[in-house]
Amino acid sequence: MAQQIELTNTVNESQLGKRLDQVVAELYPDYSRSRIKEWILGDMVSVNGEVVNKPRAKMMGGEELHIIAEIEDEVRWEAQDIPLNIVYEDDDIIVINKPRDFVVHPGAGTPDGTVLNALLHHCPSLAEVPRAGIVHRLDKDTTGLMVVAKTIQAQTRLVRALQKRKITREYEAIAIGKMTGGGTIEKPIGRHATKRICMAVHELGKPAITHYRVAEHFRVHTRLVLRLETGRTHQIRVHMSYLTYPLVGDVQYGGRPRPPRHASDEFIAALRAFDRQALHARMLRLAHPITGEVMEWHAPLPSDMVAMIDILRKDKIENGEDDY
Missing domain, CATH: 3.10.290.10 (RNA-binding S4 domain)
Incomplete structure (x- = not known):
């Protein structure tokens, strides 16, 4: 149908x-x-x-x-009984808190086992909505909040709100390097010229705007709060790498472990063991697509980022501000 x-x-x-x-x-x-x-x-x-x-x-x-x-109808995707962490749900939208290692949409190499497959099981009527109602995506190993539309009308209005930059998406991240202050990155993003699975800042790419501020300094790392105006693939990861402050754990964009001098064995081991980009979608605010009510949700930091921040604080206390 x-x-x-x-x-x-x-x-x-x-x-x-x-x-x-x-x-x-x-x-x-x-x-x-x-x-x-x-x-x-x-x-x-x-x-x-x-x-x-x-x-x-x-x-x-x-x-x-x-x-x-x-x-x-999107009947080619299979409904699968996969748990979802649902933060909010009504007749028109679902807000989920996505864990790490969870692909949002089926694609090459991941035909199933995705958020989409889980949504179809949770709400079978989503088979009637394009992409099972998915409005925006998070990378496989980025955690945090996503909104899903349960009807075509809700999806159309949410997509339009996203395009008009009326949906607020706030992230928290841990970057490599000691940043002096916040700012705005306004650099277009397109497919990388040689690494086809990567994106890059490219003058012929699509417009991309990321706002960021420093939440906490460590010896040679920085805890950041970021807001997206646009939603390009890997946007925060690409923009931070462009600034030469890649995210901890994001080896795809240069975020390899860089422990400071005199770091403890515990710190070095924790940094090397952190095996995903340290990025979490912590806040989502939007006008409900049907009622117009402004709604806001928050998702606490996942345990791996909490543990990494604790290690960074401990290292700073033990060694002071000096990174030498």
């Missing part, structure tokens, strides 16, 4: 000269390029009230887009 969706949006002035299919893909990143192309070729996309069925049609910026399309 197919579900009908209706989407409206305005082409950004910054999208001047871009193709229609590119513009729609940027405005609605939760839908695949192939699906968007099918919509356009199928006369389902209108620009300023007129149907446009040419994916390569150039946009001038400011046009009104209107899409009425059908989406087939």
